[in-house]
Every structure is written in C-alpha cells, then in structure tokens.
Amino acid sequence: MGGSIQIGRILGIPVRVHITFLILVAFIGFAGLVAGGPSRALWSMIFIVALFACVVLHELSHSLVARSYGVRVESITLLPIGGVASMEDMPRKPHEEALMAIVGPLTSLAIAGALYVVANVLHYPGPVAYDHRPLFVMLMWTNVMIAGFNLLPAFPMDGGRVLRAILAHYMDHVRATNIAVSLGQGFAVMIALAGIFLLNMNIWLVLIAVFIFLGAGQEGQQVRTQAVLEGISAGQAMIRRFETLDRNSPLSVALAYATQGYQHDFPVVEGDTIVGIVTRQDLLNGLHHLGPQSTVGEVMTTNVCQVPPDANMADVYRRIAQGGCNVILVREGDRISGIVTPESFRDQLIASAGQPPPRPS
Numbered sequence: 001m002g003g004s005i006q007i008g009r010i011l012g013i014p015v016r017v018h019i020t021f022l023i024l025v026a027f028i029g030f031a032g033l034v035a036g037g038p039s040r041a042l043w044s045m046i047f048i049v050a051l052f053a054c055v056v057l058h059e060l061s062h063s064l065v066a067r068s069y070g071v072r073v074e075s076i077t078l079l080p081i082g083g084v085a086s087m088e089d090m091p092r093k094p095h096e097e098a099l100m101a102i103v104g105p106l107t108s109l110a111i112a113g114a115l116y117v118v119a120n121v122l123h124y125p126g127p128v129a130y131d132h133r134p135l136f137v138m139l140m141w142t143n144v145m146i147a148g149f150n151l152l153p154a155f156p157m158d159g160g161r162v163l164r165a166i167l168a169h170y171m172d173h174v175r176a177t178n179i180a181v182s183l184g185q186g187f188a189v190m191i192a193l194a195g196i197f198l199l200n201m202n203i204w205l206v207l208i209a210v211f212i213f214l215g216a217g218q219e220g221q222q223v224r225t226q227a228v229l230e231g232i233s234a235g236q237a238m239i240r241r242f243e244t245l246d247r248n249s250p251l252s253v254a255l256a257y258a259t260q261g262y263q264h265d266f267p268v269v270e271g272d273t274i275v276g277i278v279t280r281q282d283l284l285n286g287l288h289h290l291g292p293q294s295t296v297g298e299v300m301t302t303n304v305c306q307v308p309p310d311a312n313m314a315d316v317y318r319r320i321a322q323g324g325c326n327v328i329l330v331r332e333g334d335r336i337s338g339i340v341t342p343e344s345f346r347d348q349l350i351a352s353a354g355q356p357p358p359r360p361s
C-alpha cells in the first residue's frame, strides 16, 4: 500500500505503518496536550500505540493461520481505522477460511483476558490517566470491543468471513460470497446511519462503514472474476492469430507495424524461435531513448512465460498479476498455438457478462 513505512518484521512478516496512522498519533498527542498538558498527551499516545500493538497481534493471528495453509502473507499495515493483513490469496476451503477469520477475534479476547489478569488479579492496572482510568483496564475493554465489532456478520469483517464459510457448505462459493457481500453492505449502511444520526456525526464510524462497504464490493467482484476465469482454459481464451516482430527489425519499422492493429504485445522471433516479448510501450520508450535505428532485440524482455493449453485462466491471471510476464505463450507440444495478453481477460469477462459464472468444480 502506498504511503506506508515498514517498522519491522514479526515472524518474517513485514509490519508497516501508514502515514495517516502516524498523523493520527500526532493529532491525539496534540489534542491531549491542549486539553490537559504533557502528562495527558503522553498517556493518550501510549494508549493508542499499545492499542495498535494489540491490533497487530490480531492481524498476526490471521496471518499465521493463513500461512499454515500455504497462503503467502505480504505484510500487515496499520491504518487509522485498524489493521490490514495483505495476502496473496485466501485459503480456499471453507473450514480453512473460517478458522483463519475466527482466530482474530479470539486473539483480541485472549489479550483482554490477559489484561484482566494483570489488572485485577495481579493488581497492576498500568499508568493511570488524567481522569483516573487505568491503561490496562481501558485496553482490556477496547479489545473486547474490537472482538465484538469484528464478529459482526458483515463481510469482509471476520464474522462475515465465517458466515460465508458456513454458507459455502450449502451452496457454491460465488453465491455464498454474494449473500455475504450484500449483508456486509447492508450492515455498512446501518453503521454509517448510526454514526451520523445516533452518535452525533461520529466520523470514525462513518469511515469504517465506507471501508466495509467498498471492501465487501471489491472482494465480491474478485470472487466473481475468479470463478469466471477458473471455468476457462488458456487454450479457449488465447489469441490464435497474432503478429510477431523480428528481433533484428529497426524500432521505427516495428513501431509503424505495431500501431496498425489492435495487438499491444508481440512475441519477438529469431528465425522460427520466440526469443522475447515486446510491448508497444517498450517500442515507444526504446524509440525515445535509443533512437529509431536500434532494434527490437535491444528493447525486448527475454523472460518468456509459457503455459499448456489446459492451464486455467485464473492461474494465468495470477501469473500476470504477480508481474514478470505481460504476455503468456500457450505452448502445445513444440509449437506456440496462441498468446494470452492482459486484454484477453477483459474480453473473457465481457463475453461472460450476463451469464451465470461456471460452477466451481
């Protein structure tokens, strides 16, 4: 996510802080200073930092369960409205997703339990605030609230994920997601209305509601896209009639040729073999930096990705999204029967719009 700073790594997972979160800490410190002097400012800032340490533990628990199912966790980022664990994928089996989701609120409850023991059994309530509220007691209740809030059955909150996993036992993944998304968005609207009318324009709640609403919609879209792509093979989606460029052609000639048709990405050949890939943009950049007499071979990428015709398009999409290859060649035995480009996905999704997505097998 743009605008965030890495502050460290826990168990190999980078922990990042978004710049807006730092602004929030500074703002809370400033507000405390104005309202009650340095000690109040210090207490407020300790509280917010300790709270977000609890949020990191919550996200870490999701991440560790996801990782145990083979999902790569890219980072945990702290935002003013909470933490986000970015994962490359989601566990696909419903019980795995349910377990990954439920450990978060359970972790928050466990932290609350530990704080209860420290404050009430060991009688160490932590530094006391300006209004005599002890830090650990405040943190305990906040963790209980975090657990409760996350258990709302509002997708993409943890409770919404558990709900989808339960629904997915009775119907296919896409339908379960659609229901969970609608419920999540319904909850988001209710939370926003409550924030505006019942809680006197609570901007925090409204922000969280917007976040839930957009997050639910986005994830619903991803799941639908994935389902469509899983039902299509590279052999079905590939472009069979494609142009190639010669490695030794000058850029000026290649570009004149490349701008004639609709194709944006070109396999580069030397004799009968494909030796690289070049995009229209590569040609333009090359023309600008190296001049018209340099050749296609000088600006092409030599990283050529290939898949068999029966590879499913969801996997091909993931390979393109991860970067490294913009065009994928579809190889059948020792010949290239077609290419898949980023436009192929858009075409497939347009072609399948209005049709029910294929059932996941």
Ligand code: ZN
Pocket: 058, 059, 062, 104, 105, 150, 158
């Ligand atoms: Zn969570």
